[in-house]
Amino acid sequence: MDIKNIRNDFPLLKDLAYMDNAATSLSPETVIHAMNEFERHYRSNVGRGVHRLTTVSTQRYWDAHRKVAEFIGGENGTTVLTRNTTEAVNMVACGIKWQSGDRVVSTLLEHHSNFLPWMKLGERGVDFTLIEPHPDGSIDSAAFEDAIDDNTRLVALTHASNVLGNVLPVKEIASICKEHGAKLLVDAAQSVPHMPVDVEEIGCDYFCFSGHKMLGPTGTGILWMKEEDIEPLLLGGGAIDSVSRDKYTLAEGYQKFEAGTPNISGMIGLGYAVDYLEKLGTDKIERHEKKLTGRLIQGLEEIENVHLYGPHELDHRIGVVSFNVEGIHPHEVSHILDEASGVITRSGEHCCQPLMEYMGLQNGTVRASVYLYNTEEEIDLLLDTVEEITRRL
Template sequence: MSDNGLGDIRKDFRILSTGLKYFDNAATSLTPDQVMEAMDNYYATFRANVGRGVYRSTRIASEAYEAAHRKVAQFVDASNDVLVFTKNCTEAIGMVINGLRWRKGDKVIITMLEHHSNYAPWIRARKVFGFDLEVVRVGSNGIITGELEKALDDRTRIVSFSHVSNVLGSIAPLEEICKLAHSHGAFVLVDASQSVPHMPMRSTKESYDFMAFSGHKMLGPTGIGALVIRRGLEDEIDPLSVGGGAVKDVSLDEYELAEGWERFEAGTPNIAGAIGLARAAEYLDGIGMQRVRSHEEKLLEEMMSMLSGIEGIKIYGPNDMRVKSGIVSFSVDGLSPHIIASLLDSEYGIAVRSGHMCCYPLMKYVLGKPEGLIRASVYI
């Protein structure tokens, strides 16, 4: 398959020297040496906690951690907003769900496309907080706009959806959905785990209110993600926890929260992870996100063309490359997806995902594939 001029970066990924042919980037990406070196440098030269001292190494660590916030925020075009580091996208979504102050009669809208991380927590929260939950059906191509518009009303408190489906690769019209939701006074929470790593992100006045994504899908380390909160909405959600680093002052029976991202990051954070994620953002910026997107589109076209020419293979999701990311899910007549994935690995050294991909509702009720599919996903 073509490399669109990016072949020279393969040397940065030492794991590829093992002969691995990696097509599971939607699950987690590989990590370049530059990211690992940035994290090693923290541990080797200025290992200290952040915001908790005046000696040299803690000052250097604190500056690096604050710089990581700025770099990652800039990468997702959120420099004017509040970027909070989290454990992963799942935790970021949970911060919004459990931090909002719910009112009687509130309604939440999600879709059948959602990853379990943006589905199951809403079901649990409905039982705890008592809001109404409406799940919008989608077609097998992943288009959600029409049914979503019908579901919206003035009771809707928040719409939560995936920008890019991790199964179908379908790209939702982010700005259009945000505009529809805002016309009813609703917040928008976007699961951007599959979009932030793969395409330029542009923030507009008709953009999301909250955006969640993971670092490990964008060349960064595991155990680090982020929640972007639109500036001015910090007071709309309460922190999940309160403690060291998150407070400005504490009296005998009261406490005052810190400002900005600090109020949401109680306790010692994943300092090395944040530094690694920032380096991953710099690495991707060095390539250029439009170049990343163009590269993936070319690989996607080649992969779709190859697979569609094989008898017995059915491809799921949109055919229009303009609304599809570098994800191709398919089935093979008469064969289990796990059998296919095992054969590709054992015989050819090719790593693909198989199964339900943490999307049981989509698999069972929309695609009619409770046993799941095979998914090949590309990256740089």
């Protein structure tokens, strides 16, 4: 990839070494332009009316759904626009008709958004079972063999950890789920932006991810469903085919799950983000990030008083690297990286408090997460700054 040319599409990078991509990525100019074009030239609601503006708006909104579906290999399922991964997970949690005695199996690696909705089901008599990871964050498929039984209604797990960076064997887990008649939900917020994915190959039933982590706008997310087997979270305009005084009929396809006026410009922008990623090639993006991640891990390993968390090997991991400097609060390290060198990182618990407690990390970690526009020079800048911080100890 021509990284220098790519960086020209992200003006914010002129002043910063941005490595908080696991939280929110930057958007290229093409995405921003597409959203502005909607507002300036054909702003109108979708699926309502027949005038020229709504015709254009509806077509481009539909095209964006198609682009996203094709990007994840999900043409045979239903692709629904949500606000984020959190809403997508909650739609499934609220849309299944649970019965007392049902079980949900998950892991301690989960982001709160794929943890709290299942925990809350305990109020309805649903058992919530958690699988603990190995010290490097990995979980063998055998652990799921032991945890999943015939009472398990759903398995909900992250595709890649937003703290430790390890990738879980979701395809193998999907096979185990099928043996027991359980559904599989994959939180793919950290995988879709960084590696090729194919929901058909994985074999999952629900696939959730966020637009703002894959060059798209904030306030956009996706729930992909193999089958439309959950109840819509909301009812209202746009979600129905017909309504009378005493009954209603839901619309077909994704529309039934998108009641009310959606984030039209955001969905169109997400479609353009997919165009951008496909043009570069997710396989090339993955290789570029692995190169940067290897350089970052090796460099941190060579600095005294730095503690690394997660797998050190590059196989089955993404470019999320968590570390601490002994004796210094993660927030202070992140602040120094920003103020001294313009290196933007995340610090704290990363919305994974149960995992932090399990690992004995009361204050969390510093997290550097790379993306397609990061460079080796930026990695070296982070390493030089961390090494300078350790010299003060």
